[in-house]
Amino acid sequence: DGGITQSPKYLFRKEGQNVTLSCEQNLNHDAMYWYRQDPGQGLRLIYYSQIVNDFQKGDIAEGYSVSREKKESFPLTVTSAQKNPTAFYLCASAVRAGELFFGEGSRLTVL
């Protein structure tokens, strides 16, 4: 079945460590997005990509990095520069400007 897969679902990290969250889609979508969600709050855009080998910063890109080497993959790295990384991370994809399809999310906890 076509869809968008995020892994891992739960991740624990020690302070000062980088961690990479995976996002893969087999929907042949051009655009992919990463959002962060804190408890009781809405989604905030971290990075987005509309085409392979190109991506743009969202509203809260500091402390994060991404790559888009393949159409189906858009990994997010949470670096040690992110001061408060504990959050729920959501990946989404879309056909250009169409409907967004979301993954089930990755919950990162910094110990």
Add this chain to the structure above:
Amino acid sequence: DAKTTQPTSMDCAEGRAANLPCNHSTISGNEYVYWYRQIHSQGPQYIIHGLKNNETNEMASLIITEDRKSSTLILPHATLRDTAVYYCIVRAIHNTNAGKSTFGDGTTLTVKP
């Protein structure tokens, strides 16, 4: 991207219609209105979208004002399972670059027995 404004929370009695408003006064002519909902700790789920005409599907109806500056999502017969956070966003129409898609804090709808 146009910004949207929604009430923080709403209650609705089970079996009654839930009407969720959204203000998008800065929407441009090439942007659709999209509605999503999120149940706790899951990815948001698409509900419906529209450009300028009213739309209906098996989940909900969408009423967009003539000036397109606001819209209302209608759940005709709310059930307890409709308790969720509802997000209204705007996105550029197909065949253009979508650019950023910004979500606000949404409306927390609580359906009560």
